[in-house]
Amino acid sequence: MNEGTSRPVDVTAGQLTIRLAESEREVLAAQNLRYDIFYRENSAQPTPEMEAQSRDFDSFDPFCDHLLVFDNEKGTGPEAVVGTYRVMRREGAEKRGQFYSVDEFNLEKLLNFEGEILELGRSCINQEYRRGSTMQLLWRGIAQYVFTYDIRYMFGCASLHGIDPEQMKLPLSYLYHNHLAETAIRPKALPERFSSMNLMPADQIDPKAAIKELPPLIKGYLRLGGVIGDGAVIDEQFGTTDVCVIVETSRVTDKYYKHYRRETDNAAQQVA
DSSP states (O other), X not given: OOTTOSOSOEEEETTEEEEEOOSHHHHHHHHHHHHIIIIIISOOOOOHHHHHHTOOOOTTGGGSEEEEEEETTTOSSGGGEEEEEEXXXXXXXXXXXXXXXXXXXXXXXXXXXXXXXXXXXXXXXXXXXXXXXXXXXXXXXXXXXXXHHTEEEEEEEEEEEOSOGGGGXXXXXXXXXXXXXXXXXXXXXXXXXXXXXXXXXXXXOOHHHHHHHSOHHHHHHHHTTOXXXXXXXXXXXXXXXXXXXXXXXXXXXXXXXXHHHHHHHHHHHXXX
């Protein structure tokens, strides 16, 4: 747990705070935000039940932890939720029966790893708060969660908008040729859903142009040393093409350990 609090995640930066949902009402607020972003803004196709309730929800939600970003100027409860990230450890997956990503990717190599692993998903931020500082706060929250539960690998589906891989052959091919995970941990899209990412020869790829076409979340994963599974999956409901991303958490925790250490050192110097 974090010093001075019993919460596994508790970080404040400026007017924003990140912590885990602590009530059903806060989970509902996250689901409402997800619905606004995924279905109203990005035109995904809700089920009739979702549309009737204006919530994005599924059978995995009760077994996950929900990281929430609050705007403290709007309050301290559900009314203030402006960002969310859904996370699931082995314990939750065992109770649910599987990880969410299993429906798209073969995760056998990751599942056979003996240490703790963490699935990330359902990430979204209110449009007014989509700036670097909010994403940094989300990563600081994830880093604290990783420290608390001693997680070695994080993974999850990350999406490119659109369902025609040919139209995104540049970024998909760039990921395939430059960021493919090592075979020891590499997930692979299920055979019946497999869509090749190797759509262009490596020597025809303009890396700068390819990176420009990648969504901010995938670029964020890559900056943390993220690697990609083999094969993409078309998600008709969300109107996306999904790739599986894996991040070794030492890359995240080292970055934020140094950050926290600088904060501590600066505070000590001020006291001295």
